Amino acid sequence: MREMRDREEWERQKQEERQKEDEEWRTKEKQISDEQIQRLKNEIEGMIKENKRTKEKQEQVEDLETRLKEERNIKEDQQKTFEEILKLLEEQHEDELKRRQVEWREEYEREKEEMKKKICSETDDSKQASAYRKLETEYSKWSWKLRRAMMETENKLHNQIENETIHEIEETDLQGELKKTSEEVKKSMSEFFEKDKDKDILIQWKITFEIKMKDVEGNIVRETKRKLNEILQQRDLKRMIDVQRTHHENTYFEKSKELALKCKNKAIDKETLRKEFDVFWEQWMKKIISDTPPIRDIDIMRDVREILSNVYKSPLVDHKKERRDLFCVPTYSEYVWLKRVSGLKGMITNVYKSAVEKFGYSLSKEDENQITSLITNVDQQTETMIQSFNISKMGYNINFIQQLTGYIKRIVTEHEEEPVKYVFKDEFFMDLVYSIFKRANKKITDQHRLFMEANDPVIYVEKKREEYYSIFQKYCNGATSATIFGEIICQNLKEPIEQSVYKKTARDLTDEMRSNCESLNGNRSNLEKHILKSLAEEDAFGM
Numbered sequence: 001m002r003e004m005r006d007r008e009e010w011e012r013q014k015q016e017e018r019q020k021e022d023e024e025w026r027t028k029e030k031q032i033s034d035e036q037i038q039r040l041k042n043e044i045e046g047m048i049k050e051n052k053r054t055k056e057k058q059e060q061v062e063d064l065e066t067r068l069k070e071e072r073n074i075k076e077d078q079q080k081t082f083e084e085i086l087k088l089l090e091e092q093h094e095d096e097l098k099r100r101q102v103e104w105r106e107e108y109e110r111e112k113e114e115m116k117k118k119i120c121s122e123t124d125d126s127k128q129a130s131a132y133r134k135l136e137t138e139y140s141k142w143s144w145k146l147r148r149a150m151m152e153t154e155n156k157l158h159n160q161i162e163n164e165t166i167h168e169i170e171e172t173d174l175q176g177e178l179k180k181t182s183e184e185v186k187k188s189m190s191e192f193f194e195k196d197k198d199k200d201i202l203i204q205w206k207i208t209f210e211i212k213m214k215d216v217e218g219n220i221v222r223e224t225k226r227k228l229n230e231i232l233q234q235r236d237l238k239r240m241i242d243v244q245r246t247h248h249e250n251t252y253f254e255k256s257k258e259l260a261l262k263c264k265n266k267a268i269d270k271e272t273l274r275k276e277f278d279v280f281w282e283q284w285m286k287k288i289i290s291d292t293p294p295i296r297d298i299d300i301m302r303d304v305r306e307i308l309s310n311v312y313k314s315p316l317v318d319h320k321k322e323r324r325d326l327f328c329v330p331t332y333s334e335y336v337w338l339k340r341v342s343g344l345k346g347m348i349t350n351v352y353k354s355a356v357e358k359f360g361y362s363l364s365k366e367d368e369n370q371i372t373s374l375i376t377n378v379d380q381q382t383e384t385m386i387q388s389f390n391i392s393k394m395g396y397n398i399n400f401i402q403q404l405t406g407y408i409k410r411i412v413t414e415h416e417e418e419p420v421k422y423v424f425k426d427e428f429f430m431d432l433v434y435s436i437f438k439r440a441n442k443k444i445t446d447q448h449r450l451f452m453e454a455n456d457p458v459i460y461v462e463k464k465r466e467e468y469y470s471i472f473q474k475y476c477n478g479a480t481s482a483t484i485f486g487e488i489i490c491q492n493l494k495e496p497i498e499q500s501v502y503k504k505t506a507r508d509l510t511d512e513m514r515s516n517c518e519s520l521n522g523n524r525s526n527l528e529k530h531i532l533k534s535l536a537e538e539d540a541f542g543m
Helices: 002-162 171-195 199-266 270-291 300-311 343-359 365-388 398-417 426-455 457-463 465-476 481-516 524-538
Strands: 336-338 422-424
Touching: 002 171, 002 199, 171 199, 270 457, 270 465, 300 398, 300 426, 365 398, 365 426, 365 524, 398 422, 398 426, 422 426, 426 457, 457 465
Parallel strands: none
Antiparallel strands: 336 422
């Protein structure tokens, strides 16, 4: 029985072991199966992804091919359009070239005809130049006749202004005074153009010079009106100053008489008398100084810089740069540009001029002399204008600088319009203005100082200190007021009489110079020739 049980037990264990092995085998198979399934799954997923990537790449390739095709079409369209435009431009260029060839041919023929006319007329040029110089000489005489007549009228009216018989000047009054002389000049002009041997040549300039004479007459009338109105203003200013002076003098005479009476009763010596006067004088001067507004000082070059800054506001013009003195420069080449010429011939000439300017250009001796003559003429004319401003009597005004600057600009522009080969840079005008005013600075300042001395009550009274002391002494010595005032009146009449004699002498001397001085009795060209000759003799070109 026992063996049976053992056997059953053994079989049972065996069976359990087999079951266990079967379970392990099944578990292992399942594990292997799961791994295979997972591997297959991963492989399938990889294949799906790879397939997706392949599809995306295929789509990208297709898209790229589409874009390339579109770009190729655009490029082809652009190329086609470009070829059409190029063809159109070539056709236009051919048309333009043909048109220009026709224009150039016409221009060439026109200039050839002008050259022929010029060659044919060369024999007449000398006659025309001679006739024009003769006309300029007559023009100088006509304009001087008008100026002299107006100078006499100006002097007459000046005296009437001084005597306070007139209080206003109108252009119609001056034109009436000048009417007789104007008619004589017109008659002389008419006879010259009608009877001169070169009348056939002169007739071409008749209207031009008639207009110039009208302009001269108008300018003379306007300038004289300006000067006489300034004299009227000066008279009013002088009257106001005289009232102030009279007040000071009356005060002085009263105080002086009182002090003299005190000193006379004391019977003091000269030294004590002088001390008494000095104390009185110092007190009186303090009173005048406190009652008198000062006359301002002037700075000519500052005003010049201000006006030029207003004329040239361009940033290309450096106003801080130190200006050069044109009276001392060795050459004017750096101040000019060559003039441009129009036409076919001008195109070639302008190319040459541009090259010359790029590498530097030297003025000829003739050009240098022309510019020197221009500068000398401007210097002389501005000096004359400064004298006409009468600064010593009217005082300085910045408008004088404005007027002179405008005049210089006009003369420079007129020179450029003449048959010269160059035009001036802005620096020439600026340096010319600085050079002119640098020379005139002292003269203007000195004249303004004279105005200050004549019109500043403090300076005026201080200059008359010794005269007033003399009056004080005479009061102390018992002289009457009538005697003292008689001496003062005689002294005050001396200067007006001298001025009248000086003006008459100046007019007579001017007539004498124009009649007998070779350089002044002709036209402007004659004067310039003598100026250049004088400069050459003095070696004053600065070359």
